[in-house]
Amino acid sequence: MNGHVTATRSIRRRLIVRLLASAAILAVILFLVVQSFGRQLAQESQDNILAASVTSVLDAITVQDGALIVDIPYSAFSMLGNISDDRVFYRIEQNQVYLTGYEDLPFTTARSTKSQPAFATDHYLGEDIRLVTASRKLSLNNQPSVVRATIAQTRNGQKQTLRQISQTVLFLGIGFFAIAMVLTFYAAQSTIGPLRRLAASVSRRGPQDLRPVESPVPSEMVPLVRSLNQFIGRLKKSLSQSEEFIAEAAHRVRTPLATVRMQAEVTLRRVERDENREALREMIRAIDESSRAAGQLLDHAMVTFRTDHLLVETFDFRVLVDELVTRLRPIAELKEIDLRWQKGAPLLIKGDAILIQNAVRNLIDNAIKYSPTESSIKLTLSQDRSGAILQLMDQGIGFPDEGFELLTDRFVRGANAHDTIGSGLGLTIADDVANAHGGCLELKNNAEGVGACVIFYLPLR
Amino acid sequence: MRYLLVEDNLALAKAVLDRLSLDGHVVDHAVTLETAQDYLSTADYDLILLDIMLPDGDARTLLKSYRMAGGKTPIITITARSEVSDRVGVLDLGADDYITKPFDFSELEARCRAVIRRQGGMANNIKRFGNTQFDPLAGTLTVASQRVQLRNRELRLLEIFINSKDQLFSKSKLVDRLFSYEDDVAENAIEVYVGRLRKQLEGSDLNIVTVRGMGYRLSVS
Numbered sequence: 141m142n143g144h145v146t147a148t149r150s151i152r153r154r155l156i157v158r159l160l161a162s163a164a165i166l167a168v169i170l171f172l173v174v175q176s177f178g179r180q181l182a183q184e185s186q187d188n189i190l191a192a193s194v195t196s197v198l199d200a201i202t203v204q205d206g207a208l209i210v211d212i213p214y215s216a217f218s219m220l221g222n223i224s225d226d227r228v229f230y231r232i233e234q235n236q237v238y239l240t241g242y243e244d245l246p247f248t249t250a251r252s253t254k255s256q257p258a259f260a261t262d263h264y265l266g267e268d269i270r271l272v273t274a275s276r277k278l279s280l281n282n283q284p285s286v287v288r289a290t291i292a293q294t295r296n297g298q299k300q301t302l303r304q305i306s307q308t309v310l311f312l313g314i315g316f317f318a319i320a321m322v323l324t325f326y327a328a329q330s331t332i333g334p335l336r337r338l339a340a341s342v343s344r345r346g347p348q349d350l351r352p353v354e355s356p357v358p359s360e361m362v363p364l365v366r367s368l369n370q371f372i373g374r375l376k377k378s379l380s381q382s383e384e385f386i387a388e389a390a391h392r393v394r395t396p397l398a399t400v401r402m403q404a405e406v407t408l409r410r411v412e413r414d415e416n417r418e419a420l421r422e423m424i425r426a427i428d429e430s431s432r433a434a435g436q437l438l439d440h441a442m443v444t445f446r447t448d449h450l451l452v453e454t455f456d457f458r459v460l461v462d463e464l465v466t467r468l469r470p471i472a473e474l475k476e477i478d479l480r481w482q483k484g485a486p487l488l489i490k491g492d493a494i495l496i497q498n499a500v501r502n503l504i505d506n507a508i509k510y511s512p513t514e515s516s517i518k519l520t521l522s523q524d525r526s527g528a529i530l531q532l533m534d535q536g537i538g539f540p541d542e543g544f545e546l547l548t549d550r551f552v553r554g555a556n557a558h559d560t561i562g563s564g565l566g567l568t569i570a571d572d573v574a575n576a577h578g579g580c581l582e583l584k585n586n587a588e589g590v591g592a593c594v595i596f597y598l599p600l601r
Numbered sequence: 602m603r604y605l606l607v608e609d610n611l612a613l614a615k616a617v618l619d620r621l622s623l624d625g626h627v628v629d630h631a632v633t634l635e636t637a638q639d640y641l642s643t644a645d646y647d648l649i650l651l652d653i654m655l656p657d658g659d660a661r662t663l664l665k666s667y668r669m670a671g672g673k674t675p676i677i678t679i680t681a682r683s684e685v686s687d688r689v690g691v692l693d694l695g696a697d698d699y700i701t702k703p704f705d706f707s708e709l710e711a712r713c714r715a716v717i718r719r720q721g722g723m724a725n726n727i728k729r730f731g732n733t734q735f736d737p738l739a740g741t742l743t744v745a746s747q748r749v750q751l752r753n754r755e756l757r758l759l760e761i762f763i764n765s766k767d768q769l770f771s772k773s774k775l776v777d778r779l780f781s782y783e784d785d786v787a788e789n790a791i792e793v794y795v796g797r798l799r800k801q802l803e804g805s806d807l808n809i810v811t812v813r814g815m816g817y818r819l820s821v822s
Contacts, residue, residue, distance in 0.1 A: 395610050398703030402616030405706050408777055409623055417773060431703040467698070470711035473753040474781065 151335070155328040163320030171313040178305035182298050183270075190272040191257045193220055194291045197230065198254050198276040201289075206281045210240055220293055229264065229292040235285055247290040248273045261295075268295045334358050338365065350376040379449065386442050393438075397431040436565040439498055443569050447576035450492045457487045457496070457528050457598070461521055464501055472508050478516040479504075487521060489528050489598055491577045496598070499573035502566040503532055503594055510536035510592070527579065527599040535591040539583055547583060570596060602647040602717075602726065604628040607637045607663075608679065609655050613702075617650070620706050625764045633657045641667065648713055649676045653691070661694055668695035675716040679704075707781060714738070728763060730821045731806025735763060744805040754779055755798050762809065762819035771816040 196216040202209050210232055220228050231241035248271065250258035257274035271292035278285045334357055341355060352369035401424060408420045465481045472479050489496075507517045515535040522529050539547065548571035571581040574596055582595040604621055608614040609632050621628045629644065631637035634657050641649075653660050664676060678691045678699045691699050697716040700709055718738045728735045734743040740756045742749040751759065761770065761778055772788040779794065795817055799809055810818045 394702040395613060399610065399613040399616055401703055402613060402620060402706060406616055406619045406623065409620075409774070414773065417777075421777070427703075428705065435701075470715045471708055474707055474711055476753050 152328045152332045155331060156324055159324040159327065160321060163317055163324065167313040167317040167320070170316060171309050174309040174312065175306050178309065179302055182301045182305070186270055186293065186295075186298050187259050187272065189219055190259070190270065190291055190293060191274070193217070194257055194272050194274040194289050195254060197232070197289045197291065198274055198287065201232075201276065201278070201287055203278055203280055208234060208239070208278070208280065208285075208287070216291075220291075226294045226297045227267070229269070231290045233288050236288070239287075241290075245271070245290060245292055247271060247288070252288075262292075264292060268299075269293060270295055270298070334361060342368070350379070382445060383442075386438060386445065389438060393434045394431060397427055397434065401427045401431065433565075436502070436569065439502070440565050440569055440572075443495055443498060443572050443576075446492060446495050447572060450576060451494070452490055452492060454488055454490050455493045457489045457530070458484055458521055459486075460493060460497055461500060461519065461530065464497065464504060465519065468501070468504050468508065472517070475508065475511065476514045477508055477511050479519065480516055481519040484521060487523055487528055489600060491598060492573075495573045495576065499570040499596065500530065502569050503530075503596060506566045507532050507534040507536070507592070507594070510534065512536060523600070527597055530596040530598075532594045532596075533586055533591060535589070538585040538590060538592045548581060570594075574598065602626050603644070605631065605637070605640055605644075605646045605649045607631045607634075607650065607655070607660065608652040609633070610652070617706075617709075624760075634660060634663050637663060641672070646674050648717060649674055650679060650709075651676055651696070652679045654680075661691065664691070664694045664696055673720075675720050677709075677712055677716060705781070733802075733805040733807050735759065737763075742801060742805075744802065747804075749801050751801060752797075754794050755801060758794050758798055762817075766819055766821065769812055769816050769818045775817070 193216045196219075197212055200211050200213050200216070202211070212230070217228050220226070229242045229245050231243065231245040231247060232239045246260075246262045246264060246269075248258045248260040250260070250273070252258040252274050254274050254276045257272045259270065259272050262269055262271060269292040271290055273288060273290045275286050275288040278287055337355075338353065338357060338361065342353065350372050352372055353365050357365050404420055404424050404427065408417060408424070411417055411420060461481070462483050465479050469479050504517070504519070511517060511534045517535075518531075518533045520531045522531070548567045567581065567583070574581045577598050579596070579598040582597065584593050584595075585591070586593050604626055606614060606617055606621075606628055608617070608630070611632070614630055614632075618628050618630055629640050629646075631640050632655075634655050637651075637660075640646075651660050651664065660678070664678070667676070675697045676695070678696045680691070680699055680701055697719065698712050700712055714737075718740075726736070726738055728737070732745045735741075736743075737756070737760055740751050740753075742751055742759070758775065758779060761775065772791045775791045775795075776788055779791065795809055802809065806822050808820050808822060810820050812818055
């Protein structure tokens with residue numbers, strides 16, 4: 141029954157891979173943005189101090205007796221020193237002529253005033269530096285004069301700050317990714333959830349449960365469930381058609397046979413000549429044989445059909461046997477056969493009641509058929525730890541010594557059964573039913589006395 | 602006894618009719634649900650044989666309405682279906698038994714007997730012959746106020762004789778009636794049962810007379 145299903149990559153894995161990739165990209169972008177923002181912030185704070193420093197240097201320049209006095213205030217450098225142990229350089233020039241400080245310190249030639257200093261990044265003495273240049277106009281000997289001051293600072297402190305920021309941002313990115321990962325798994329799980337529940341609810345059903353799926357599903361799954369329900373509907377229809385067909389076939393075959401048999405019997409009552417009577421008897425026997433065969437073929441077809449679709453329910457095995465015994469007792473009495481049966485305690489089993497009834501009926505039928513007149517058939521129903529055991533013991537001819545195991549094959553009859561009408565399907569049906577329920581049929585001859593002993597075993601499960 | 606047979610297969614119905622008439626029963630035959638209703642409203646029956654699939658509908662509706670209306674007559678349904686659920690459904694609706702086509706007549710007879718016996722029987726079926734009373738349903742014989750319980754074949758043999766008193770039965774005819782055709786029974790097997798029945802009838806006004814070379818006959822003294 142299980143067809144092969146080709147599986148492509150799972151939806152869950154696809155979802156997870158895609159969501160995780162998006163989360164990783166987002167985390168990297170977050171990292172870069174925050175890092176550059178941090179760098180910008182660090183830069184700005186250094187620049188602000190540099191600007192304050194250069195302003196205070198320029199402010200301290202005074203003119204006395206026509207000479208320029210540069211007195212660099214301590215605070216101009218101390219404010220820079222606050223940041224870290226970075227080195228500080230300066231250079232002051234007047235009208236583009238070097239005045240004091242580090243003569244070879246680079247400076248920016250961008251336009252600058254006192255209030256609007258110009259910034260630049262450069263190298264000096266093998267270190268990265270950030271420098272600021274600002275200029276101030278003075279009147280010297282009634283001549284306009286431009287004083288330009290440049291202050292530079294190495295960037296070790298800023299780099300350290302940047303490293304700290306980067307580290308924090310890296311942790312932030314990793315944290316973001318970790319949270320995204322958890323959410324991704326959760327999202328994938330809850331997306332797959334309805335699919336899983338649908339699959340579980342369909343596979344948990346017994347094969348006979350052909351109700352449509354009615355539990356609510358997400359709108360995306362509605363087309364799938366709708367086609368599943370249509371499929372279930374078609375299956376149900378074809379199953380019931382098969383059963384109808386078997387029943388209809390039974391009707392078609394059996395009714396004319398019943399008519400012919402009845403008429404032959406009536407004729408037999410009226411006919412006097414012995415050879416005619418013998419012919420009629422032969423006819424009735426032939427009809428019996430074919431009607432029995434037809435009946436058992438249909439039983440067998442029904443059994444074969446149903447073993448694929450076991451309709452499992454819980455029922456009392458004892459009640460089933462009791463009803464069969466009650467029904468078959470008039471038939472047994474025709475041969476003065478005593479059906480010995482004690483109803484006993486309830487014995488609940490799980491199985492297809494129709495199949496089990498069919499099997500047990502065939503077994504009792506068989507026993508009646510092969511029993512001599514005025515004998516008895518003993519039925520006992522018992523239970524051991526694992527199963528229910530129905531035992532039938534008759535006082536008939538028993539099974540032949542050879543070929544025991546073949547008797548449950550189709551159309552095989554015992555070597556000693558030629559005198560009795562039969563199709564050779566009764567034991568096959570019982571055996572098939574027992575096997576379909578995980579049980580077995582055991583055939584043996586009674587240890588004491590004559591007769592056959594049949595054990596029909598069904599596990600309790 | 603009076604039977605109502607509801608069966609749309611005319612050939613089968615005729616065969617059953619002939620067979621029941623041979624045993625001295627009165628049988629009305631209905632082909633449709635409608636005629637069956639008419640018969641049921643005008644006459645009382647001892648037993649109803651009811652086919653399930655009829656041209657004008659499912660006879661289970663008739664079964665149900667008959668029982669709802671308080672009808673007590675035993676009903677045996679005739680079905681060709683091998684579905685057990687169908688048969689069980691029939692019992693739930695108030696049928697007393699069911700029989701599956703094709704049935705042999707002895708099975709039908711046995712089931713009719715069992716069903717009527719279960720119902721308790723009708724007193725008017727008891728037959729009296731001098732000092733002897735025969736209750737075919739209970740299967741008892743009362744000879745000079747002594748009750749005798751008959752076994753199945755003794756009972757059937759006595760019924761055959763009583764239904765056709767003074768008629769001569771050959772051994773082979775009795776074999777056909779008493780044994781199923783499956784068994785290859787020697788004709789002298791019948792002597793065993795005649796012997797047993799004679800023993801049960803000891804002291805009775807009923808006698809089974811042997812007609813040498815011809816068979817047996819029941820006579821009332």
